[in-house]
Amino acid sequence: MKKYILFDLDGTVTDPMLGITKSVQYALNKFEININNLQELTKFIGPPLKDSFMDYYNFTEEEAQKAISYYREYYLDKGIYENFVYEKFENILISLREANKTIIIATTKPTVFAEKILEHFKLKTYFDFVAGSNLDGSRSKKADVIRYALDQNKIENLSEVIMIGDRKHDIIGAKEVGIDSVGVLYGYGSFEELSQNGADYIVKDVEELGNLLGNFY
Secondary structure (H helix, E strand, C coil), X not given: CCCEEEECCECCCEECHHHHHHHXXXXXXXXXXXXXXXXXXXXXXXXXXXXXXXXXXXXXXXHHHHHHHHHHHHHHHCHHHCCEECCCHXXXXXXXXXXXXXXXXXXXXXXXXXXHHHHHCCCHHHCCEEEEECCCCCCCCXXXXXXXXXXXXXXXXXXXXXXXXXXXXXHHHHHHHXXXXXXXXXXXXXXXXXXXXXCCEEEXXXXXXXXXXXXXX
């Protein structure tokens, strides 16, 4: 039985594609890097921003931090709302709440942004706790976020915990901590990415995720 259900946010609960890619586009423009096709920037959805700017555009750490500042200029004003909840996802949250599960967000997005998004979509009341990164860039690795969530909620029996996310970072973080994981294919990771990194379960859509979680009641 799973008592503690941890969800990634971007690409798992909500589809942030437009807001994140436009924010990245805005930041890159400040460095005179012009990307017109937003699909090229979906690779930024999921991983820590600093890592992505450094990995994909060879930014130094200092440049990456500056890019994050530019990113947030757009994101806080517009991007955070260019987002939508996956269809029928709220039904999963209702079912978990009725089954008395502890529902937690575990995201590398800064906690303050994650809470703002959940409040905007009127989902905050479903979640017992929101674990994210800090604005200064600390606690930006998924394993650290998961550990923080477990520690703050005094969760010790790892067999009762499951992590759900759409990218390899969610799966790797879960394995590092020692909990089971579910990879979702309706987000931004591929079957290969999720399976090769050891997802215990992989589901194709929200309905299949709901059915899987029902087996853990």
